[in-house]
Amino acid sequence: MIIEVSDLVKRYKDNLAIDHLSLQVKEGEIFGLLGPNGAGKTTLTNTILGLTAVDQGTIKIFGQELRKNEREIKRHVGLVPQDIAVYEDLSALENVLLFGRLYGLSRKALKEGVDDALEFTGLTHLQNKRPSQFSGGMKRRLNIACALVHKPKLIIMDEPTVGIDPQSRNYILESVKKLNSMGCTVIYISHYMEEVESICSQIAIVDKGRIIAKGTKEELSQLIVDDNVLLVDIESPNYSIIDTLKSLPSVKDAMIDDHTVRIVSADKNMNEALSAFLKKGVTVTKVSTNTPTLEDVFLTLTGRALREGSN
Amino acid sequence: MAVFLNNLKRFMKSKLTLGLSLMIPIVFIVVAFSGSGTQRATVGIIDHDGTRLTKQMIQTIKGQADVARVTDKNQRDQLINGHVDMVLIVDKGFTSSIIDGRPMELKGYHVTESNVSAGLGAFIGGYLQDMELMAKQAQGRQQSFYQALDQYNQNHLRLNVQSADGQARQKESTLNSLGFVIYGCLIMLIALPSKLIVEDKEKKIFDRFFTTPLSLKSYNAQHILSYVLLANVTIFTMLAILAGGFHASFGPSIFNVYVVLLVFSIVAISIGVALSAVVKNTRQSNALTWLITTPLAMLGGCFWPLEIMPSFMQKLANFTPTAWGVKALTKLVYGNGLSDVIIELSVLSAFAVIFFLLASWRRTDIAH
Structure with a gap:
């Protein structure tokens, strides 16, 4: 195991941010961490990075206890923060050099690390430009380069694709896969379900400071395989239909997004649910079924949409 | 040393930082020195004695200050209304007491809040000391004393006295300027660290730094x-301007003044880092910088001598690094060496250590 978190507790006054959480991440995985706003993902990563002290529990990274070997462990961990944490008035090269120096790299390792990190992120030709001259995608790539300069064994990426164009997003996702193929274990935190689905070998869903589900995408889908998802398009948004649907014994969950009502039912027979639309006088324009996705798993387990807000 | 090197780069790239770090103290020096020098x-x-000695003394004072006519009746009003900075009363028998070797005190009154008269007071004190020395040599003989006085007034001794006075005034001006230098350093060196560190925090670079092996103490x-x-x-720039441009009098060695200012700067920087x-x-950060620096400077005697403050304020001043800096500089300017300001330097160093520890105290969480 590259990370072993046991019985972790973190309180902020009366707020229990991490609630007796345990987690294991194997070496070589791309581990996806999903959770809604305030679920405790950032607190969890901050504790793993030694930025936040824990009230209870232990964290072992590379088999060593974090509290006792923090400096040594940090030499092999990289963080791509959600915010673009680079100096706007320094060039890309100077930014990457700075982080390389912070990891105490020798002159030779520093040069090699900087060259590799810039090349990996496709910024070699822009190394003398300042981030203020970069597009959002380029800045995100520089943010990644700063975390790769010391060639970490473990890299934690917190929402690395927020606010960028699809082309840059694909570039970053491919980079994550490539990093992983080079032997780097990745913890990938994202609100983009499709990203997690496409690149993560293991996924954990965090809610209210606890891991409420963990496994591969298939294993998680299995958790709600007996559920049926029905998507009903209606002519005009009607929120009262949700209460009606939720009151039905066969309906596990219902929600509305614009003109589409999404119904999760344990019963394959959806007549009862569809009748509710007729009874409420809601005009149905389209009906379709859906195979369970991670989004469905997430909704079913947490009762909340993943993108209610960013954490 | 990555953070150190990075900060140097940030200084070089920020024209504002570089400009302010040089301009603030320079502006303060020019304002302070120009004002005090003129x-x-x-x-x-009021001469109740009316002897050759007292008349001669008044003539000598005229070379140093404007002399106004006052009487026993109006002297108080003249002083309060600011028409005179100082009133001197020469009592009957003053001259004979000096010649007899039992010098009578020369009564002097000045407004407490004014330090304009300080240089003049020092000059008169020096003049009277010379008179006492001559009286001692004359062994109570009036004729011998006045012969010596005539020589004193005519020969080079007079030049020496004037030179001493020039130095006293120059020292006073230097101290005024150094008070403002301390204030300038305080503003710049508290504002700058808190600005850069807070910027790191605002950009989340601060949190990111500590995901590396860097410790808060090292940072x-x-x-x-x-x-x-x-x-x-x-400091080099300021001292060069003071020495070259204003012929400031730094006492035995300008290097000593540099050492005290450097130690004081470390205290100011530590306060800035603790503030951040x-x-x-x-x-x-900006609001607190002004809230801290001005009272520290006022209480520490950067703008006026500590002695003119009420005694409880003087006691309170002992808890400010500015007061210890000013005390050390005053000693140096008035002829003491570094060994005489060991206590002041030790107290300043203690301030620096305390603020550094406060800044580096490992809080439970770096990230919030």
Whole structure:
């Protein structure tokens, strides 16, 4: 195991941010961490990075206890923060050099690390430009380069694709896969379900400071395989239909997004649910079924949409 | 040393930082030195003795200050209304007491809040000391004393006296300027660290730094070191301007003054770094910088002599690094060496250590 978190507790006054959480991440995985706003993902990563002290529990990274070997462990961990944490008035090269120096790299390792990190992120030709001259995608790539300069064994990426164009997003996702193929274990935190689905070998869903589900995408889908998802398009948004649907014994969950009502039912027979639309006088324009996705798993387990807000 | 090197780069790239670090103290020096250098005291003298000595003394004072006519009746009003900075009363028998070797005190009154008369007071004190010395040599013989006095007034001794007075005034001006230099350093060196560190926090670079093996103590120490380097440049510039441009009198060695200013700068930087540990944004940092620096400067005697403050304020001043800096500089300017300011330097160093520890105290959480 590259990370072993046991019985972790973190309180902020009366707020229990991490609630007796345990987690294991194997070496070589791309581990996806999903959770809604305030679920405790950032607190969890901050504790793993030694930025936040824990009230209870232990964290072992590379088999060593974090509290006792923090400096040594940090030499092999990289963080791509959600915010673009680079100096706007320094060039890309100077930014990457700075982080390389912070990891105490020798002159030779520093040069090699900087060259590799810039090349990996496709910024070699822009190394003398300042981030203020970069597009959002380029800045995100520089943010990644700063975390790769010391060639970490473990890299934690917190929402690395927020606010960028699809082309840059694909570039970053491919980079994550490539990093992983080079032997780097990745913890990938994202609100983009499709990203997690496409690149993560293991996924954990965090809610209210606890891991409420963990496994591969298939294993998680299995958790709600007996559920049926029905998507009903209606002519005009009607929120009262949700209460009606939720009151039905066969309906596990219902929600509305614009003109589409999404119904999760344990019963394959959806007549009862569809009748509710007729009874409420809601005009149905389209009906379709859906195979369970991670989004469905997430909704079913947490009762909340993943993108209610960013954490 | 990554943070140190990075800060140097940030200084070089920020023209505002570089400009301010040089301009603030320079502006303060020019204002302080120009202002104090042109002041000339007006003294009112009431001569009840009316001897050759007292008349000669008044003539000598005229070379140093404007002398106004005052009487016993109006002397108080003249002083209060600011028509004179100082009133001197020469009592009957003053001259004979000096010649007989039992010098009578020369009564002098001045407004407490004014330090304009300080240089003149020092000059008169020196003049009277010379008279006492001549009286001693004359062994009570009036004729011998006046012969010596005539020589004193005619020969080179007079030039020496004037030179001593010039130095006293120059020392006073230097001290005034150094008070403003301390204030300038205080503003710059508290504002700069808190600005840069708070910027790191606002951009989330601060949190990111500590995902690397860098410790908070090392981060703070490297910040302090980089500002010390910048402070060196500023102090060199300031001393060069004071010495070259204003012929400031620094006592036995300008190097001693440099050492005290450098130690004081480290205290100011440590305060700035400690401040950055508690503020959340640059607005708070700016507001607190002014809130801290001005009272520290006022209480510490940067703008006026500590002695003119009430005794409880003087006691309170002992808890400010500015007061210890001013005390050390005053001693140096008035002829003492570094060994005489060991206590002041030790107290300043203790201030620096305390603020550094406050800044580097490992809080439970770096990230919030």
